[in-house]
Amino acid sequence: MLKIRVESLKPGMKLGKDIFTYDGKLLLTKGTVISEEHLKNFASRNIKDIYIMETSPQLKATKSFEEAFDDSLDIVKSFMLEAKLGGNPDYAEIENSVDTLVQQVFSVTDIFRHMRLLKDKDDYLFTHSINVSLLSILIGRWLKCSEEEIRLLGMAGMLHDIGKVYISNEILNKPGKLTPEEFEEVKKHTILGYNLITQNEDLDENIAKAVLMHHERLDGSGYPMGTKGKINFYAAVVAVADVYDALTSNRAYAGKLSPYTAADILWQESFGKLDPRITKVFYDRITNFYVGNEVVLSNNKRGVVIYVDRCNPTRPIVMVGENEFINLAEDLSVSIIEVID
Ligand SMILES: [Fe+2]
Ligand SMILES: [Fe+2]
Incomplete structure (x- = not known):
């Protein structure tokens, strides 16, 4: 259990101890998941510190x-x-x-x-x-x-x-x-x-x-x-x-394989093999992580991913030089073969 300042609380953290009002009434019980509403309530009641469970994933990671x-x-x-x-x-x-x-x-x-x-x-x-x-x-x-x-x-x-x-x-x-x-x-x-x-x-x-x-x-x-x-x-x-x-x-x-090729394979596997709902969430989200990454294309050019279209996440727009862009959604002859950084 950790005692933290109310300002550091984040929605989703769990209370480590019951909270009582100044006149002794139970306000919230241990284990309650903190919401935005609770945060406002704490501020209006002048509550300064709160005990939270250490398993709360919102806690800032202490290790690198x-x-x-x-x-x-x-x-x-x-x-x-x-x-x-x-x-x-x-x-x-x-x-x-x-x-x-x-x-x-x-x-x-x-x-x-x-x-x-x-x-x-x-x-x-x-x-x-x-x-x-x-x-x-x-x-x-x-x-x-x-x-x-x-x-x-x-x-x-x-x-x-x-x-x-x-x-x-x-x-x-x-x-x-x-x-x-x-x-x-x-x-x-x-x-x-x-x-x-x-x-x-x-x-x-x-x-x-x-x-x-x-x-x-x-x-x-x-x-x-x-x-x-x-x-x-x-x-x-x-x-x-x-x-x-x-x-x-x-x-x-x-x-x-490159993460883009892997994501495409997952997508194909979601038709009859892998759970489509889970695969769809993964496919939609994962490629967004690569905006800003340096990549190698199948035409041997290097570039930076600058835009990912949600409808076609594995075919982003890549900047390969000053003012030179390749839209992989349009140019299907080129693909990303490696993510460097
Ligand atoms: Fe296995
Ligand atoms: Fe495995």
Whole structure:
């Protein structure tokens, strides 16, 4: 619990203690989510300080993004190692780490740039777990999920591939295409992860469902069950985050794609495979983050993204020289192949 000045309060923070009026009447109870209306009320009642819950994501992040990312890397690594060795992995540490990531998502404006710079920092499985957690939190925020739902999304993202610790590195890091037998082996990570997660009875069942079902697809083409139709919400969010991070990362078997190409692939997958509502929000929002970024075009020119049209977000206007612009929505022969900064 933190005591903060009323001027620093933001809507969405949660009260850490009951508030009473000067004559002893209960005004607001602990856990109340602060609204704009409350803020005005506090000012008119001359209330100066308020206790708020530390989990309030609106709290300014106290760590830099890189520090938070590094800490999460350490935690996820020891968690995975412990799980692999058959020990008792520390879920509380993972929860704390997710809280820190939630703070980052709510306070860092250029989060995609930060994520891009740290992408190749460690083994793919570790950085991927953190990236999918961050992206799932971000999607939860865009979908206006509650604070608790956002935390669960972060947990689900962080743990979604935990079952991969039981798959041999030879298969996970194989540079070429997997044989059908090897692919069957990889598919097991969903069930193995689920079996591990469900050993902890305190964890919300949606986390286990996301671990089990993040490769299921609406048309039944996914695995492990080949479920057709509605997929658990947490699994559906993690699926979008997972596909996007995989496409934009360097993996053993494929080079990374530009965020624009990845967004286009997600869009295509939203017809029958990924949840269309979640994918649409992601697709609409994500490309806006790239206004101002330096990009490389398929015609080898470099430029800066200066305008993103909401109707066609992956085909922005790029300035390639003083007074020279390419509108990718009109010139379909050119596309963005890389984001540099
Ligand atoms: Fe997976
Ligand atoms: Fe994954």
